[in-house]
Amino acid sequence: MEKVNLSPSFTxxxxxxxxxxxLIADSGQRYTGKVRAGERHMEPxxxxxxxxxxxxxxxxxxxxxxxxxxxxAAGEFVAIMGPSGSGKTTLLNLxxxxxxxxxxxxxxxxxxIDQLSNxxxxxxxxxxxxxxxxxxxxxxxxxxxxxxELPLLLTHLxxxxxxxxxxxxxxxxxxxxxxxxxxxxxxxxxxxxxAIARALIADPTLLICDEPTGDLDRxxxxxxxxxxxxxxxxxxxxxxxxxxxxxxxGYATRQLRVDKGQLLDESSAMLV
Amino acid sequence: xxxxxxxxxxxxxxxARTTFTLLSIMVAFILFGIFSxxxxxxxxxxxxxxxxxxxxxxxxxxxxxxxxxEEIARVPGVVLVAPRWGLEGYYQDPKNPMGVIATDERFFAxxxxxxxxxxxxxxxxxxxxGAVISVFLANKYGWKVGDKIPLQTSTVQADGNRAWTFDxxxxxxxxxxxxxxxxxxxxxxxxxxxxxxxxGTIDRYIIRIKDPSHAAQIxxxxxxxxxxxxxxxxxxxxxxxxxxxxxxxxxxxxxxxxVVGAVFFMLLFLTGNTMMQSIRERIAEFAVLKAVGxxxxxxxxxxxxxAVLLCVLAAVAGLLISKIVIPMVRHMLDFGLxxxxxxxxxxxxxxxxxxxxxxxxxxxxxxxxxxxxxxxLAGR
Numbered sequence: 180m181e182k183v184n185l186s187p188s189f190t191x192x193x194x195x196x197x198x199x200x201x202l203i204a205d206s207g208q209r210y211t212g213k214v215r216a217g218e219r220h221m222e223p224x225x226x227x228x229x230x231x232x233x234x235x236x237x238x239x240x241x242x243x244x245x246x247x248x249x250x251x252a253a254g255e256f257v258a259i260m261g262p263s264g265s266g267k268t269t270l271l272n273l274x275x276x277x278x279x280x281x282x283x284x285x286x287x288x289x290x291x292i293d294q295l296s297n298x299x300x301x302x303x304x305x306x307x308x309x310x311x312x313x314x315x316x317x318x319x320x321x322x323x324x325x326x327x328e329l330p331l332l333l334t335h336l337x338x339x340x341x342x343x344x345x346x347x348x349x350x351x352x353x354x355x356x357x358x359x360x361x362x363x364x365x366x367x368x369x370x371x372x373x374a375i376a377r378a379l380i381a382d383p384t385l386l387i388c389d390e391p392t393g394d395l396d397r398x399x400x401x402x403x404x405x406x407x408x409x410x411x412x413x414x415x416x417x418x419x420x421x422x423x424x425x426x427x428x429g430y431a432t433r434q435l436r437v438d439k440g441q442l443l444d445e446s447s448a449m450l451v
Numbered sequence: 452x453x454x455x456x457x458x459x460x461x462x463x464x465x466x467a468r469t470t471f472t473l474l475s476i477m478v479a480f481i482l483f484g485i486f487s488x489x490x491x492x493x494x495x496x497x498x499x500x501x502x503x504x505x506x507x508x509x510x511x512x513x514x515x516x517x518x519x520x521e522e523i524a525r526v527p528g529v530v531l532v533a534p535r536w537g538l539e540g541y542y543q544d545p546k547n548p549m550g551v552i553a554t555d556e557r558f559f560a561x562x563x564x565x566x567x568x569x570x571x572x573x574x575x576x577x578x579x580x581g582a583v584i585s586v587f588l589a590n591k592y593g594w595k596v597g598d599k600i601p602l603q604t605s606t607v608q609a610d611g612n613r614a615w616t617f618d619x620x621x622x623x624x625x626x627x628x629x630x631x632x633x634x635x636x637x638x639x640x641x642x643x644x645x646x647x648x649x650x651g652t653i654d655r656y657i658i659r660i661k662d663p664s665h666a667a668q669i670x671x672x673x674x675x676x677x678x679x680x681x682x683x684x685x686x687x688x689x690x691x692x693x694x695x696x697x698x699x700x701x702x703x704x705x706x707x708x709x710v711v712g713a714v715f716f717m718l719l720f721l722t723g724n725t726m727m728q729s730i731r732e733r734i735a736e737f738a739v740l741k742a743v744g745x746x747x748x749x750x751x752x753x754x755x756x757x758a759v760l761l762c763v764l765a766a767v768a769g770l771l772i773s774k775i776v777i778p779m780v781r782h783m784l785d786f787g788l789x790x791x792x793x794x795x796x797x798x799x800x801x802x803x804x805x806x807x808x809x810x811x812x813x814x815x816x817x818x819x820x821x822x823x824x825x826x827x828l829a830g831r
Contacts, residue, residue: 305744320460
């Protein structure tokens with residue numbers, strides 16, 4: 180097992196991690212292309228073929244992505260970088276099934292999501308994707324554990340099972356003591372860890388992070404990125420992160436640069 | 452049930468706003484309860500009034516002689532005739548009005564709903580100044596058997612005194628309105644012998660007929676009998692009298708529906724506005740719910756559940772307050788008998804609350820169902 184540079188404040192015990200892995204990885208139908216921890220796999224978890232996306236702004240049509248193709252393997256940690264308006268977030272939204280392409284094929288976790296209805300897409304998202312946003316987007320009236328539990332409400336798990344899973348994930352992100360706190364009572368870093376726990380709770384195939392450290396100070400950002408790296412390495416989660424920060428991108432195993440709706444270049448990053 | 456914490460948290464996002472909305476809805480349903488109570492009271496009054504009982508009243512205010520009784524009894528279809536005189540007065544203070552029915556034992560045969568024992572009836576007959584009172588009056592004034600009750604009236608006695616004293620010889624009740632009717636029944640003979648005017652006359656004959664379907668025909672026959680006399684009559688069934696009596700108070704049903712309708716129309720906008728404001732502040736949160744896998748319909752259901760919870764909670768509280776308060780208040784009111792709160796009115800209120808919730812929650816729920824996740828997360 181690789182050593183991970185985690186701050187002691189949220190480094191979970193190994194037994195806790197194992198327990199968490201066991202608890203979060205048993206919620207029914209899963210993507211079969213998933214790899215075991217520590218392995219890399221060339222089977223693509225994300226495949227975009229000739230994707231175009233235009234938005235309508237009044238009478239004008241604004242192209243955002245044009246003939247965009249990309250493959251991301253299961254278990255990869257990919258950073259997408261580029262200037263504002265380059266199409267990074269649109270790309271992320273298309274992969275996460277939040278938006279629809281104007282043309283092209285999108286296959287994620289073995290499913291042609293461009294062919295799914297809205298209802299099917301909702302179910303698919305619940306099963307395969309965990310989202311982490313720049314501003315955390317937690318429910319302010321709910322405690323940390325209730326926020327984390329949200330995606331599990333859509334499953335058939337009993338209250339007891341849901342609680343067990345929430346406890347395990349809380350331990351994984353080092354927030355067991357803060358489980359009853361509401362978002363306003365948590366720091367930015369803690370809120371983002373709650374968001375990560377919420378993204379992770381249903382054991383998704385893919386974690387999608389839109390500027391996850393954009394609202395955090397350097398030290399806290401590093402903690403969050405280390406946690407994401409841990410999830411990628413130890414739990415083989417495929418992670419796609421959009422960032423402006425080259426240091427944040429450095430945590431990824433692969434970096435993509437996007438500009439004006441085109442994939443410019445890519446490079447494999449050194450492991451931090 | 453697993454979604455309840457989520458719905459509840461959404462509802463209490465702005466505590467002050469939710470509290471005031473709840474209070475407004477609650478007050479509206481208390482009002483609904485009161486008007487339903489009046490409606491139900493009127494309906495009950497009509498329900499217990501009988502078609503086989505006719506009232507023969509003086510047509511132009513001239514009291515009818517006692518001799519009418521025999522003539523009325525001879526009309527085909529008439530089973531029983533009971534004369535009575537209504538003595539109006541008050542007890543101690545004009546604020547305590549009292550109506551005394553001066554009659555004889557035929558009155559009790561006419562009104563089997565009054566529970567009087569043979570013993571009480573015999574005592575009443577043997578005591579010239581005797582009177583039986585209902586449980587309601589006994590409770591209200593603390594009267595008991597053996598008490599002497601002086602009543603101030605407008606009817607003058609031979610000695611010039613307007614006060615009439617009655618000896619309570621029994622406490623009775625009315626099975627149609629247990630503990631509610633204010634009966635004060637005395638001997639006609641005592642009144643008639645004591646007064647100096649209108650001697651030997653009656654202000655109402657109550658008659659029972661064999662077949663209620665012949666009520667109109669019998670009524671016409673009776674009125675025809677005395678049409679050319681000094682005291683012409685006007686006959687109608689107890690039910691029609693009750694109906695016209697209630698109508699003389701105004702079209703209460705229309706008034707009730709109009710007021711309640713206006714209140715609920717306002718409530719619809721109040722609740723709808725609260726819901727719209729509430730969801731407008733939480734657009735990003737609903738977008739996140741959709742992002743994590745909540746379907747469009749699940750989000751619609753969550754918003755509708757919030758609206759239902761808001762309205763139903765407040766409505767149940769308002770209706771329960773009405774249910775508790777109305778029986779307490781009716782004892783204090785002279786028209787308390789026309790004030791009831793049956794469970795059917797509660798159910799109707801619950802149904803109205805659901806309708807208000809559905810109508811006010813529909814638009815915000817529909818908007819959230821159609822919410823575009825990307826636009827909402829981008830704050831567009």
